[in-house]
Amino acid sequence: MGTTSTMALPSSLLAGILLFSNLRLTSAQTDNGNECSCFRTNGSSAGYFTYHRFHDWRNIAIAANPPAAISSEINATAAFATSNFFISDAWTGDWTTQNWNNSDSRGSSDATILMINSPNNVYIEKSNDTSPDYTSYLTLRTKRLPDFQSAAEVDSNQKNFQYLSARFLARVIGSPGACAGMFTYLPNNNAQLIQEADIEILTGGPRDMVQYTNQPSNDKNGNPYPQATVNSTNPGIRDWTLWNTYRLDWMPKMTSWYVNGLKVAQIGFQAPRDPSSLILNMWSDGGGWTGNMSLYDEAYLQIQWMEVVYNTSGTYAGTSKRDEHGVGGLLEKRKGTPGCKVVCGVDEKVNVTGTPALLYNNTGMASTWRGEGMGELAWIPAVLVGGALFGYL
DSSP: OOOOTTTTTTTTHHHHHHHHHSOOOOSSSOOOOOOSEEOOOOSOOEEESSSSEEEEOSSSTTBBBBBOOOOOOOHHHTOSSSSHHHHHHHHHEEEEEEOOSSTTTGSSOOOOSEEEEEEEGGGEEESSSTTTTTTEEEEEEEEEEESEEEEEEEESSSEEEEEEEEEEEEEEEEEESEEEEEEEEEEOSSSGGGGEEEEEETTTTTTTEEEEEEEBBBTSOOBGGGGGGEEEOOOOGGTSSSSEEEEEEEETTTEEEEETEEEEEEOOOOOOOOEEEEEEEOOOOSSSOOOOOOOEEEEEEEEEEEEEEEEEEEEEEESSOOOOTTTTTTOOTTTTTTOOOOEEEETTTHHHHHHOEEEEEEEOOOOOOEETTTTTEOOEEEEEEGGGGOOOO
């Protein structure tokens, strides 16, 4: 029987081969990049990812004016979808609209009012803006009613995201007393074991400030962890009532945030470790964090589009428990996959929003590229580029 020796291989190449053999690589699932086998991001938190998704709510034909709020607790909970769009595969294939309430947790929190998430507060809104670039957008609404706070939340069906870079073209408008959230989430019955990386906008706060946090932000005694959060001013002191592109990069041991392409925060403390979901919400409970919304006031999170590049670990439906295989989860390479040969960018050279741009077709060797603080890729065999799919280069 013939044998093959690896002793002649450089140690860096051998390490890359071993890392690559443990990765779960498949042909990229994409909306607008089917020819790509992996996707690259830019900036100081740059990385390579296997999958790409683009959710576009800019020109939905059935867009309409906002539905009237439902003032009955029972009817708000049991509300139907606001349009056929939310019962179509275009929505239900990726998202679940929530209808839970906070009645079970009010006693252990500082909430002053019952909050009910209602499907009636999630809708495709017809735009009255003058821009020719969009005629609609996704809206999540919260409204203070006499007996409860009506809120909105949508959760991703996929709960095995293991590192990602997510971007949202969004704005927040409306009255003080609410919070708009865009975040990763892994629940736990013990609040100290929740894993969550947040973008939060408080409508009662300064209109150019956004909160970025790796949860939990407080210890078990309610004392804050100052190192868990950054309250940052938008670049150019730009108002969050205007359209801004918010970016969340969840990478191994670090979460980074950008606004309109400029880095605004980076936190290593309590960076999420295990497979998680994505959540969008607009809410208030009258507590100390959101503040109290005046009767019949409203606030809105509006999103034109959302783009995500990501890796996965474990099953699609995820788990509420910590992954038993440790950091990175159980990643395995599928047989017959090509690896990271056709590299596309979601930041560099992009001419059409949501459509990744071809950076290089790596049929044998990768071209030179240097990312800020990430070292250099210079004539590295394709197997090593594939190894970078773990997250960082």
